[in-house]
Amino acid sequence: MNDVELYEKKYPEKWIVMQNKITQAFREMSIDEKRIIILASPLVRVNNATEKTPIEVASSEFAKLSGIDRNSAYKQMKSASKKLMKRTFIYEDKDGDDTEVQWLIRSKYADGYISMHFTDEVIYLLQVFDKLNPYTKYLKEDILNLKLTYSLDLYHLAKKSEGKGGFSMTLDQYRQELGTPKSYERINNLKENAVDGPIKEINQKTDIKITYENIKRGRTVTGLTFTVKAKPTKKKGQEGLNQNNEDRDIPPLTVKQIDRFAPLLANYSPFGSYAPSGKSTQEVISWLHTQLRDEAFLKTHKKHLLAIGYTFPKQKS
Template structure:
């Protein structure tokens, strides 16, 4: 049975400010690999949060002002435009990689270099046609969360882990049977081959940030095969904040 966007989600889409906006992604997009910096993550999140996932996006364009960006991420308004502009410029070179049954598919987030409106402190990004089916006209197989849930995260790894776990927050756990699967999902394929380094540089800092600054309390245990660590099992519990939520569609 297809899952419709709940009334609570629709209501929040009509919020009065950037911190009320929802980020809604089709689950295949959420699971795809796209190695982004923290600022690039923030730009994508800001843009998607301005898209109504129930409808078409007629022009494929989204405008983001420096003031909105500063308010959303707790930045100094005096420097927010430069951060926004740099993120938009670098995003042009970033792509999304889907791993589908021993085959890969890759396409870009945006189809042209960003438009800057002089004197307005605003950038305009244009999503590619390939991206639109994953952020618009969504009726099933999606995950949503409030933009403010990730507002205080200061690491790209933390943002990425939050998205991967919030999809399964209702179940309370997520298992990565192989460490390479976790690395791909975290956009660090081929890096941190040593588990101790992976834990020190990626897992522990991200888990600590999620527990301190999001609506999820997170813990994890290594999965072992003999003495060798081969995978990870995450558990998560939603904190007592009824206005913070995520919705998962059918998988």
């Protein structure tokens, strides 16, 4: 059984999974082009697609998950697909040579859906995930309702670094990563449109919270340090969580409990988006052996621990 087959079993269609390289190829795309790639990506993975495989994205799903009017969804999809047909990106091949390829080799436009054929290089980015090809994963609903172009890009950056707690970049690195226009060389323009606005939207609509601080040389801002944290889930009625336990914090775990819950949590799919991306299961288990000693981690992931079998010690009467 190959890595892709193992991967398909672990992450079903509701998960968006992409090599980290692909987000760099997103530069300068419109938000609708990015949405199409995101919606198509699990279909490429679970169907073991090739260049000959048509990947169909329905306008009804595009409208529903993106929070846009259904009547305009098909027009937006068709326009975005036509742009993708003309787009190329450059990657370094196994010989170290820059190679330029198209995203799509064929598109078909029908009433209510578009059908696309991706190039082999794009398919590879959407199917192969290992140590040599680190990847990021998240749920569809956690990203597709973002409406600002740079919100999608910043979310990708944040999810890649969530397991580390955040990331830092110089201003030039950040501009290059997001593919911002020349006018964003002014820091006020950059922050307003590609930092503050996207952070506000991400914090309101997704599963993570981002804050940032300036990196300065003297009085000059030269970079940004972003802190990324998973939001604690406050929904009631979830598996293993009842009214009596909602206000209780999990006390420090014993070594025996950590040894028990680390592998269970690493293999619990609802926790998957919070684990470091691009890591093997064993590496995630090792990471969890440290995280499960942290009080804040226990508080944030109480619902996951309860779901995999943690029970509170009996309270003394």
